[in-house]
Amino acid sequence: MERPLLKHIRNHEALFLEIARLRDLAIEQLGLGNYEFSKTPKFISETGERFTIEPERSIILPDYHLFKGLKHALTERVPGLTIVEHSDCGYRYPTAALAGLDAPFIKRLRSEYFHRVDEDRSICRPVNLSYGIKSRGKADNRLEYEVWVPESQLEADPMPLLVEKYGEDLPHEVRHFAQQKPMIYGWMGVKRAAFEALYRNPAVMGDLVICIGLSVDAYNIGARPDLSFSPTVDSSIAASNAEFEWEVMGYYAPDDAHYTHDELWAAINHSLEAIGEPISELYADDIMPIMESKTERILSTVYGQGITTDEIRELNLRPQEFLQTSSERRVKPQDPNRKVNFLGRLNRLFYQPEHQLPAIESLHDLIAHSR
Template identity: 60%
Template sequence: MATHRPLFKHIRNHDALFSELAMTRNHFAQSLGLDKHGYHKTPKFVTAEGKRLSIEPERSIVVPNFKTLRGVKSLLEKHIDGFKVVSHSDIGFRYPTAAIAGLEAPFIKRFRSEFFHKEGEDRKICRPINLSYGIKSRGKADNRQEYEIWVPNENVTQDPSPLFIDKYGEDLPDDVRDFAALPPVVYGWMGVKRAAFEAIYINTNQMGDIAINIGLSVDAYNIGARPDLSYSPRAGSSIAVGNAELEWEVMGYYAPKGKHHSHDEIWQAIYHTIEIIGQNVDSLYEQTALATNESKTERILSTVSQQDISLEEILEWNLKPWEFLQTSSSHRRKAHDPSRSVNLLGRLNRLFYQESHILPSLNEIHDLIA
């Protein structure tokens, strides 16, 4: 753990991590003159019909590899007036992410966990914790709906829709509620190493006394060639593609204590922030960014589709996300040796640590983007 990345000591414990991150952010905000401001999470977006939607105000660009984003922190601070990176906000995650609904589905559905290894254990031996299900609108627009719940390991095989209902209540749209209850089927996997940090953006001319908190991340990732992460003759590997992504998302905002801002004022500030960062990112990386309108999960689906794997095959395999938490399958056997069971967790590890496609360490990414 680098001394200038104190949050890394909480990397396994979300409660401690996000609590200390909040204190770090608030202390930094005070240094910017926001000591009389209070912090608020991104509010619900209320439609003209009165529906309260959980919107994910974010954008991203995809680049060939993480080294393309060298020095992006300092570049953004240099090019965007009022954009300040929160000191000591560096954190990182190892995310195995499965697409668990197909290209024909009305929403994206994904299963995600985090990878950790035991103290002194080979780093290639990782164990999933902090399991979650997420449902999002399709594509990469600024105003996608997003719903996410955490799942106890012992309940991972159960229908997660009651957890969505419990978290979002009457704000959970009926179509999302129904979609959450559909049984998951693994269509493919992505392994992500995420170096994340935060920033605060102040622009009194455009946003008045509202200051926006942005979460940014640089993701280095590999996408598996097949849903079961086995070797693909077409790809010549179990990994089909590896790229990187720069993402920025509004996490919340600061406003003077006791002052009430309207829904439209807050969302105008949110969208202005997303746009101003987007303009500068586009200018910085217009020569290197890869053209895509797909989200991460959609990239998993299209990558697997390009391997000539049919929907019928995927449904016949009927892979479940929790099977990839096990080192030995109870009913799946190796094609070349039916006497041996398949180690799907081992295959998941190879998304991160296969020698020919190894993803960089979290500290390596952070060092490069500083």
């Protein structure tokens, strides 16, 4: 199957522009040529505060193979859902938890993972780094604030970037939390097969068309914060599962239409439930009862190995260290003459033979399979 967007995997600007073009084309093919796209609106509280919300839901299954035929299931079971043709894209996400379970918010470092041109294929390096702060949990519409961070500024305070992006909409408690020094608590490696769809239900939402980003993630979670071998699980990887997410990316409406805040958010929440109910029913026998976000799953997995917060703080791992093939200050316990290769450990999170994550294209083939 042709997937033209995969060639843009290294170029965000080209990728997002092409996705927008394909979305617009899909809208025209639905006979809605006078419609315009808008991003997900801010959520305004009863006190007038403006919040950046992530309208997203997900289910977690033990293994990614269980999502075979997912696309056909969606179109069969969700009336009004149209898959955006050729919107298949993908990502390799190393994700680190940067604050503990006792923190008021989730703090994460996410990046993408690529080989350098002409470099040994066994080495990937994080690029397109971002800091994200989110509300805890995964079931509700969570606060989400995220900024891209230059590699040279990983140790710098991200506050100026957050203020530049969100301005006065940045909540005070998020501002304060962002200024705390990031420290690595643990890692997750994610392979993501993503695509987009349009959802219509005129009886409930009138002329609105909600744009949904959908993705299947296969992931591994490291057993220890430094991704070293854990005798408890006889591996450096402690958990391997899969997740299907659906998130509202924005909406289309007639160019002369105006919708209130409450109308838009009612349509957003209805769209999430329109997908959630039939999909949860389809996979009811396999859904894992996990109410943690990905970042919280990293933390609970690491703590589940008997590692304490004091031990994590004593390690004092910094994000910058995982960009290095040879640590500046850490050596292997069994051989003090050898420096720790954190980048190599990050690679094993994706490519360890016993837990190797699938290729993005094979994930797409799986979910596009006829049921």
